[in-house]
Amino acid sequence: MSSQNRVLKEGFLEKRSNGLLQLWKKKRCLLTDDGLRLYDWKRSGSDSSAKAKELRFERMATVDCVEYKRGLVYFTVVMAGGQEIDFRCQQEGTPWNAEIALSLVRFKNLLAVQSGRTRHLAHLGSTGEEEAPDL
Template identity: 45%
Template structure:
């Protein structure tokens, strides 16, 4: 998925800044200038705990991404877009794949250490 999202700045005035965002299978990439020419800020799914506080008000959907170090990053998007749902589904898919990989590696290590009879 690719398109515009607005991110609330961390400074005292907390302006909403437009970002060109690209959702991949393992991250949300944000480009400051609205084009893919500049270096992007990459928010990797491994550093995201959850997407929280989804709220519809008027023409916007507001949501918060909570990172593993409990930092909250606020976003908003037009009401007709589905960014919050797309990010949630991509995050769940990523977390499921990570859990499956962890389970398989644990199973393989237990098989190697199994006692002889």
């Protein structure tokens, strides 16, 4: 993700590990225009060079499996290849799952508009529907 991306939300999420015990690990997160960055919360103070796991919207399929339990929101980010990544966050304010889902929809809509515009321009160029000069 480029450093020019606007930060839409910043805060903490808990991500379930892939290991045998599937422990919840706290992550500092940045939601940007093109995806979600996950930093280890212990090492990520103000160091912008800290290594981040990137979940880009272009590789995300959906955000689902929302459950509310004891003040927490549990949700799953499903990647295009079928990989599922489980998260949980506090229920207060606007939960992360809603912010991520809305940003994903915004990203996919922008891609669809750009794709439609490209197809439309290609169609105009191939059919010769340019303005003919008056004789």
